[in-house]
Amino acid sequence: MTPHPLGRLLNILDYALSSLRRRLLKNLLVFAVFTLVVFLFASLLLTRGALGDMAGRLLAAAPDITVQQLVAGRQVPIAAGACERLADIPGIGICRGRLWGYYFDGENGANYTVIGLPEAPERWPAGLSGAVQGRLPQPGERGKAVLSTAVRQQLGLEGRRFFSLFRPDLQLLSFEAVGTFTASSDALTADTILLAEADIRHLFALPEDQAIDLLIDVVNPLEIETIAAKIADRLPGVRVVSKGRIAKTYRAVFGWRSGITATTLLLALAAFVILAWDRASGLSGEELREVGILKMLGWQSGDIILLRFCESLLVSLFAFLSGWLLAWVHVAYFQAPLLRPVFLGWSVLRPQFPLLPPVAAADLFLVLAISVAPYLAATAVPAWRAATVPAHSVL
Amino acid sequence: MLADPWAIALLVSGAAALLLMALAAVTACRVLAGWRPDEDSARQIALEDQTVLAALLVRYALLLQIFSLVLLLGAATSFAGVLAGAMCAAGALSANSFGLPALGIKLAAVFLYGFWLVLHGLDLRSEHRPLVRPAFTLLLLLLPLVAADTLLAVLYLANLQPDIVTSCCGVLFAPSSAGGFSLFDPLPGLTLPTAFLFLASLILLAALRLRQGASARTLDFVLGLGCPAFFLMALLVITNDISPYIYALPSHRCPFDLFDRATGYIGYPLYLSLFATTFAGASASWIAPLRGRPGLAGPTATYRRRAFTLLLAALPLFLLLCLWHPATYVLRGGQ
Numbered sequence: 001m002t003p004h005p006l007g008r009l010l011n012i013l014d015y016a017l018s019s020l021r022r023r024l025l026k027n028l029l030v031f032a033v034f035t036l037v038v039f040l041f042a043s044l045l046l047t048r049g050a051l052g053d054m055a056g057r058l059l060a061a062a063p064d065i066t067v068q069q070l071v072a073g074r075q076v077p078i079a080a081g082a083c084e085r086l087a088d089i090p091g092i093g094i095c096r097g098r099l100w101g102y103y104f105d106g107e108n109g110a111n112y113t114v115i116g117l118p119e120a121p122e123r124w125p126a127g128l129s130g131a132v133q134g135r136l137p138q139p140g141e142r143g144k145a146v147l148s149t150a151v152r153q154q155l156g157l158e159g160r161r162f163f164s165l166f167r168p169d170l171q172l173l174s175f176e177a178v179g180t181f182t183a184s185s186d187a188l189t190a191d192t193i194l195l196a197e198a199d200i201r202h203l204f205a206l207p208e209d210q211a212i213d214l215l216i217d218v219v220n221p222l223e224i225e226t227i228a229a230k231i232a233d234r235l236p237g238v239r240v241v242s243k244g245r246i247a248k249t250y251r252a253v254f255g256w257r258s259g260i261t262a263t264t265l266l267l268a269l270a271a272f273v274i275l276a277w278d279r280a281s282g283l284s285g286e287e288l289r290e291v292g293i294l295k296m297l298g299w300q301s302g303d304i305i306l307l308r309f310c311e312s313l314l315v316s317l318f319a320f321l322s323g324w325l326l327a328w329v330h331v332a333y334f335q336a337p338l339l340r341p342v343f344l345g346w347s348v349l350r351p352q353f354p355l356l357p358p359v360a361a362a363d364l365f366l367v368l369a370i371s372v373a374p375y376l377a378a379t380a381v382p383a384w385r386a387a388t389v390p391a392h393s394v395l
Numbered sequence: 396m397l398a399d400p401w402a403i404a405l406l407v408s409g410a411a412a413l414l415l416m417a418l419a420a421v422t423a424c425r426v427l428a429g430w431r432p433d434e435d436s437a438r439q440i441a442l443e444d445q446t447v448l449a450a451l452l453v454r455y456a457l458l459l460q461i462f463s464l465v466l467l468l469g470a471a472t473s474f475a476g477v478l479a480g481a482m483c484a485a486g487a488l489s490a491n492s493f494g495l496p497a498l499g500i501k502l503a504a505v506f507l508y509g510f511w512l513v514l515h516g517l518d519l520r521s522e523h524r525p526l527v528r529p530a531f532t533l534l535l536l537l538l539p540l541v542a543a544d545t546l547l548a549v550l551y552l553a554n555l556q557p558d559i560v561t562s563c564c565g566v567l568f569a570p571s572s573a574g575g576f577s578l579f580d581p582l583p584g585l586t587l588p589t590a591f592l593f594l595a596s597l598i599l600l601a602a603l604r605l606r607q608g609a610s611a612r613t614l615d616f617v618l619g620l621g622c623p624a625f626f627l628m629a630l631l632v633i634t635n636d637i638s639p640y641i642y643a644l645p646s647h648r649c650p651f652d653l654f655d656r657a658t659g660y661i662g663y664p665l666y667l668s669l670f671a672t673t674f675a676g677a678s679a680s681w682i683a684p685l686r687g688r689p690g691l692a693g694p695t696a697t698y699r700r701r702a703f704t705l706l707l708a709a710l711p712l713f714l715l716l717c718l719w720h721p722a723t724y725v726l727r728g729g730q
Contacts (some may be wrong), residue, residue: 004705041580045400245479252557259398266403301447334684364471369404377411380455381418381448388444 011223012303016310020139027215030279031319038323039330040265042367044358046331047339053358055250058188061125063215064224066241067231075239077210082235086216091227093219095121097211099200103165103193110154114193116200124387131189132177137196146194148186152305168205175199190351204246207308215234215334254343256379261342262370273378280308280382288389295391301384308383309376316372324367331357336347396477396555401470405552408463409545412456416541419452423531446527449534450515457508464501467548468654474555482563484651490561500544506674507537513678517698518703521690568634568648590630591657592714594625596625598676599710605679615680624678628667631719638688640720665716671709675702 020027069078083095099116118124119139129136137144145163147155155163157177164172181189195203206212216231218224232240283291291304330336335355363372396402422445431439471484471494481487488494511533518526598621601614634650641658642649653662679702686695 041400048400072519248477248479248557253401255396255473255477259396259403262403263398266407269407292511301444305447305451344453354615362473363467365469366400366404369408369462370400373408373462374411377415377459380415380451384448384451390448 011214012307013310013314016307016314018073019290019307020311020314025215026279026317028210030276031315033272033275034371035318035323035326036372037265037268038367039326040268041050041262042324042327043330043336043339044258044261044265045088045363045366046327047336047343047355048254049360049363050336050355050357051254051343053356054185054187054353055254059247059250061127062243062246064218064221064243065216065231067214067216067235068241069213070237070239071368075211075213077206078214078238080211081210082391084213085234089227089230091219091223094219097218098213098215099197099204099206100212101204104204105154108154108349110151111191112151112154112193113191114195114200114203116197117194118197131182131185132179133182135176136179137195137199142196142199143173143175144178144196145175145199146181146192147177147179148189148192149183150186150190151193152177152180159328165203167203173199173203179299187351187353198202257343261339269303269374274355274373277378277382280312280379281385283386283389287386291386291389292391292393295389299388304387305383308379308386312376312379312383320368320372323363323371328357331355396474396557397549397552399470399474399552400554401466401473405463405466405548408459408466409548412459412463412641413541413545415452415459416454416538419449419456420535420538422449422452423444423534426527426531427535430531430675432524432527434631443524443681446515446524446531450532451513453508453511453515453534457505457512460501460504460508460544463548464498464505465600466650467498467501471578472654477557478555478561479558480561480563481671483649485568485656486561486563487555487592488651490556490559491554493547493554497544497547497551498541504537504540504544505670506677507540509674510678510681511537513682513698517682517685517691517694520694521688523689525688525691526685574711587628588632588636589626591628594621594628595710595714597621598672599707600627602676602703602706602710606700606707612683615683617680618676622673622680624674626669629713629717633665637717637721640724660714665713668709668713668716672706672713675709676708679703679706 035245044234067078067082068075069082078097080097083097085097086092094116101114102219104110105112117137123138132146134146136146147157152158162174163177164174166172175195181192181196185198200206201208205304216227217226224244228240228242232238233352294304330338340355358388397406426442426445429438429442455514462684468484474487474490475481475483478487478490488498488604493561515528517568517675518524518530538621597617601617601621604611605618606613627668630650633653634648638648638650639645641653641661651662652658653665655662679699682695682698685691
């Protein structure tokens with residue numbers, strides 16, 4: 001009686017499991033190296049996914065369009081009146097000048113991002129009050145600042161409230177820290193000092209009629225790119241950056257960095273494929289005898305090829321699952337210590353934010369394609385070689 | 396964009412498929428040079444084993460090719476998030492002149508590998524092995540196709556520039572008179588959908604008659620030519636007429652956004668049933684002339700019966716998926 005095809009497959013799968021158990025040591029080596037390869041690739045993709053998600057969340061609050069003035073290809077302050085020249089472009093919601101800059105602290109080599117808080121509270125970013133422990137500088141109030149915990153440490157404030165910053169003419173300005181950014185906003189504020197706009201003008205010696213750049217909100221998000229093009233036509237010598245373009249650049253950078261790392265991991269993959277080929281090719285006397293007995297019992301070459309395929313599939317699936325789980329623990333629990341420096345580089349003030357890797361079917365498929373497919377291909381010829389051993393030659 | 400995980404996965408699977416097919420081609424050369432079906436020598440037995448190896452390698456290559464087809468679509472969708480102007484796979488694939496040919500050649504390769512495996516399967520079922528020479532000659536002809544496939548993938552990936560603006564599907568499938576480049580202008584009227592439904596009915600009828608045991612060359616001819624033509628026509632109809640109903644947006648024509656969550660992933664069953672229809676119909680009719688070869692009458696009839704059964708299940712499913720959205724739109728009175 002011809003067995004049902006599914007029954008035959010289940011029987012072969014059952015035999016493959018027992019066969020793997022019998023050659024446990026040999027298979028464990030392949031399994032361990034395979035798990036390591038999957039772990040490395042999966043960690044890379046999970047870290048990329050987590051950072052991409054984080055960038056997306058941060059960009060959600062970013063202005064739709066940023067306009068920067070360029071002179072000789074370098075950014076310079078823009079005339080604050082430029083907003084008036086854009087007023088008649090339909091679709092622009094709010095246009096405002098932003099005051100901000102970098103302050104280099106020669107004491108410790110850190111760069112602080114100093115941001116100006118607009119005078120009118122209605123122009124404050126949404127959710128700002130909730131991100132501050134203590135209070136914000138009140139309208140009209142001078143010499144007050146909000147700092148991040150990391151900046152407090154860099155300035156060596158400890159319990160003190162007053163600190164000083166130098167103007168370009170080396171005049172020393174004193175500020176009182178009245179608030180601290182909460183830990184939950186650390187991704188955005190790790191290196192930030194928030195001052196009143198009047199203070200920041202004084203600190204950086206900026207003229208009244210100038211801003212560092214313009215921020216523009218567009219009423220209909222579908223019109224952002226069109227309005228950006230109109231602004232570029234209207235204002236000569238400016239660079240217009242849309243939110244979508246920044247998001248695409250982030251994705252390109254994370255994709256490129258993970259790609260470069262993945263390229264280096266290809267060596268590990270190649271070494272693993274060679275190992276898998278070698279392990280699958282080297283048939284021991286016992287294995288040859290087993291094939292001979294199976295053939296005497298009526299197994300066909302196709303059955304033995306299927307058996308070897310099932311063995312490879314089981315090893316690869318177990319290794320894939322364990323490698324993926326380890327990668328998840330590495331990224332979500334330990335915060336990817338092996339890969340974080342690759343993606344984020346180095347800085348004195350490094351934002352501390354949790355990596356939350358998203359579960360993406362595309363990533364699972366990608367790791368399967370990079371690791372499992374070459375492994376199965378590498379075991380094809382050895383499987384055939386094992387299957388075509390003549391029964392009489394080994395018994 | 397060669398340094399992107401998607402690109403690397405594509406290159407790895409392409410290189411693996413090329414390697415396997417090259418090994419299969421070497422085996423094919425050996426078989427073609429020394430095949431003596433009437434002899435009972437050790438050399439002939441070894442060659443028979445080699446045919447098993449070649450089939451195994453092609454089967455793995457087919458698996459990899461299906462993998463890399465999905466990878467190419469996944470890669471293009473991922474690149475759309477990076478390329479300026481692109482919003483889905485359509486924009487990413489048309490970002491340079493190699494993307495759409497790479498997709499086309501992958502589709503053709505999947506069909507041809509599948510057909511080769513059908514030929515080989517039939518050959519194994521006859522003790523005379525009458526198809527060894529034609530099958531292994533075809534295998535050698537497939538090698539340049541795989542090489543071209545890998546080359547096109549490399550050229551596509553190497554020439555992708557994130558800072559060069561490409562178009563989204565809203566432009567690619569819009570009228571060219573609206574300004575800019577268009578892949579194809581929308582075809583107005585009901586001529587195309589009518590021809591599509593007529594061809595579908597013709598294929599259904601032919602498959603039904605052949606499944607019932609009718610043997611008419613004309614019916615096989617209809618299926619053999621009609622199924623590939625139907626495949627191409629279906630792609631046009633899905634893009635031109637069906638997709639705007641699925642997106643509920645008259646100006647949105649795109650064959651790739653159907654894989655999105657927003658459309659309930661309808662693209663997967665839609666294209667899978669179209670693939671099954673085309674492959675079952677075309678392969679069953681292409682093997683019809685082989686019935687007369689020694690020992691192939693039975694295996695050919697069995698395969699054809701199964702293929703027609705598959706076609707008779709897949710084509711109605713495909714038509715149902717195609718017509719569901721337009722029909723519900725009309726029945727609900729434009730809702």
